[in-house]
Structures are given as structure tokens and as C-alpha cells.
Amino acid sequence: MSIHELSYLKEKIEDLKKDGVYRTLPILEGPNEAEIILNGKKVINLSSNNYLGFANHPRLKEASIKAIEKYGVGVGAVRTIIGNMDIHEEMERVLAEFKKEEAVMVFQSGFNCNAGTIQSVTDEEDLIISDELNHASIIDGARLSRAKKTVFKHADVNHLETVLKENRDKYRNILIITDGVFSMDGDLAPLPDIVEVAEIYNAMTYVDDAHGSGVLGTNGRGTIDHYDLHGRVDFTIGTLSKAIGAIGGYVAGSNTMRDWLSHRGRPLLFSTYLPPAVAGAVIEAVKILMSTSEYTDRLWNNANYFKAKMKELGYNIGNSQTPITPVIIGGEDKTMKFSRRLLEEGLFVSGIVFPTVPLGTGRVRCMVTANHTKEQLDRALEIFEKVGKEMSVI
Numbered sequence: 001m002s003i004h005e006l007s008y009l010k011e012k013i014e015d016l017k018k019d020g021v022y023r024t025l026p027i028l029e030g031p032n033e034a035e036i037i038l039n040g041k042k043v044i045n046l047s048s049n050n051y052l053g054f055a056n057h058p059r060l061k062e063a064s065i066k067a068i069e070k071y072g073v074g075v076g077a078v079r080t081i082i083g084n085m086d087i088h089e090e091m092e093r094v095l096a097e098f099k100k101e102e103a104v105m106v107f108q109s110g111f112n113c114n115a116g117t118i119q120s121v122t123d124e125e126d127l128i129i130s131d132e133l134n135h136a137s138i139i140d141g142a143r144l145s146r147a148k149k150t151v152f153k154h155a156d157v158n159h160l161e162t163v164l165k166e167n168r169d170k171y172r173n174i175l176i177i178t179d180g181v182f183s184m185d186g187d188l189a190p191l192p193d194i195v196e197v198a199e200i201y202n203a204m205t206y207v208d209d210a211h212g213s214g215v216l217g218t219n220g221r222g223t224i225d226h227y228d229l230h231g232r233v234d235f236t237i238g239t240l241s242k243a244i245g246a247i248g249g250y251v252a253g254s255n256t257m258r259d260w261l262s263h264r265g266r267p268l269l270f271s272t273y274l275p276p277a278v279a280g281a282v283i284e285a286v287k288i289l290m291s292t293s294e295y296t297d298r299l300w301n302n303a304n305y306f307k308a309k310m311k312e313l314g315y316n317i318g319n320s321q322t323p324i325t326p327v328i329i330g331g332e333d334k335t336m337k338f339s340r341r342l343l344e345e346g347l348f349v350s351g352i353v354f355p356t357v358p359l360g361t362g363r364v365r366c367m368v369t370a371n372h373t374k375e376q377l378d379r380a381l382e383i384f385e386k387v388g389k390e391m392s393v394i
């Protein structure tokens, strides 16, 4: 047998099938909206991070088209050579104002931003202390760093303090990293307490607020704003790919941080920069957010309505403090089957199972958006009631 048949991968794929977690990529025929055409069928969409409906918003599209007409479709270089246009600089100014920080550095994605930032602001004299449930891009970013790494128990500030006490004198800098919002359960990091112990032990803080930006705080300013911690977190990560509706990721903080990243943020040095259409859309999105709370209000109203009704139906929806609504089903096979049955009935909610979440805590994760109508949410709830009873989940 030829090595080029990749039989070692074929075997692993067979294992996925045996475990009931094999899947094909869903194909969307049209924009990401509250209702979508998926694999040829119209279904309600409770699976996207398009919290505010900005991914197909007419004002963002118009701003993107204008940017294309003025600047073209690509930047033709990495940012540090000549891939940096005035529209990118404006995007960062607008974001810095929105986040109430001195400066913002935008990367090509949130994943890239974590990969590029963590490794460049730490080195072998340092220690990274990471919440055990942090996002994969933080884990990968930390792997790229020469710093020592350790974890603290999820959202457990007492444990974090123990780790700090044990280690503070052994390292030059300590960087505490946590998600702001944990995307699998929708819970918040206990940031006021984390920031307080960080200050006591003279450690730096790094908050990845990918699911908080555009969702929490005044006009969607994020988890830092929600807890009123402005000026006390060293690095705040946000994504432009979720609530903001486009693509990209940023770190908000000081001018020094931005200056350093422009020299050592490897994705900015070795990967072509974002197209101007993205910068145009992002500027427009932030302008909309700063001028009205209409979208964030609608998001929260829809989420609160949906969560209350799911509880009434008897579902276990965990302890989410955000619009993210995990619906715990249990076993891996059962979870995937539940998700397939929902889809057959006209509702797309993807199943999330081990290893993304612990064994036996498989779930379908519902992402309600500002754009869902009450009629669409009610239809989704009817489907949940039908399939839940059929499969003895409720």
C-alpha cells in the first residue's frame, strides 16, 4: 500500500465514525441569517456567532463595497511592509475609542491575534497562568511562547492565588490569561477578583473577550466594561468575526503594546493583512454600536425569552450568564442524534461533544441573535419540545 493513500488518517477517520462524531461540513447557500438555506433546505439557524445580525447588514455591506471601490480587494503585502492603509488605521482608532483603551492592534483573526500576541509579550523568564477551560487559540498561543505554563481550575480565584503565591518570586513577569465569556457554557470569568489578585501579586492580565465584545457592557463594549474594569486589564482581545460580523481579531491596551506588536507580532510580519472591505465594514459596525443600543437590546431580549421558555420545557440549560444557551443532552451519540433530529424538523443547532466538552456532557449550543423574530423563536421552541419528548430528554 502506498504511503500516499494516507491510510493512517483513514484509520483515524474510521474511529471517528465508530464514536459517532464523524460529520461532513454543512453547506450554506446564501448569507448567514436567522433563517438559512442549508444543504438545500430552509431551516432556522441557532448556530452562528452572528449575534447582532451584522454579517449581512446593509450598512456594513455598503461600507465594504465603498472600501473595495476606493482601495481594491487585497492589500498586496504583509502589514509591516506595505499592506497597511489609512482605512486600517482608522479601524483601529474607532475600535480603541469603542473599547476605551489607548491603542488597538488588529490581526487577521482572533485565533491569529492570540497566537501572535501571547508569544510576543512573554519569554523564558516568564510564567503564563491560564484558566483550564481557555479557548484553543490561547492554548496554541501559549505553546508558541517560550514562557513556562501552568493552569488554574476553571474560574477558581482561590486556586489562582495559590499558584501565584507559589510562583511569583521565580519569574520576571506572570501573565494571567482567561476568556471573558466561556463559549461552551456561556459563563463569565470572575474578572473583578482575578484583577484584584493580579494587582496584589503584580501580575499582568490578558482577557480574551471574543464572545463578550458586542454583547456585554454598555453598547456591547465587552466584559471589561460590564465589570467596570477599564484601565486595569493589560491585554483585552476581541474578535471582529462574531458580533462585529466580519473577520479579524484585535488586542486593546497601551501604545507600548501596539508599538511592540508592530515589530514582533508574527502574523503581522509573515501573513498578508486584512482586505480593505473588512476595515470598511468594521468601522461601520462600531459606529452603529456606539450610536444605538437597539441591536444589543434585541439580542438580550431574544436570549432571555428563549432561555426562560427552554427552562419551562424542562431542559437543563446550565448556568449561562450570556446569550449562549447550552442545552445539555449527555452522551456523545445521543447528542449527535438529537442535533440531527432537530435539523430534520427544520432547526439547525450543532451538537458539541467530547473532546470539545467533557465526556458525557454533550450538548447542543443555541446561539440566539438580535435578528431572530419571536415567530422564529417560537417555531424553534416547538421543535425542541417535539424532539425532546420523542427522545426522552424532557
Ligand SMILES: *Cc1c(COP(=O)(O)O)cnc(C)c1O
Binding pocket: 109, 110, 111, 112, 114, 135, 137, 179, 183, 208, 209, 210, 211, 239, 240, 241, 242, 247, 248, 249
Ligand atoms: C472564536 C474565538 C476566537 C477566535 O476568533 P476568530 O476571529 O474566529 O479567529 C478566539 N478566542 C475565543 C475565546 C473565541 O471564542
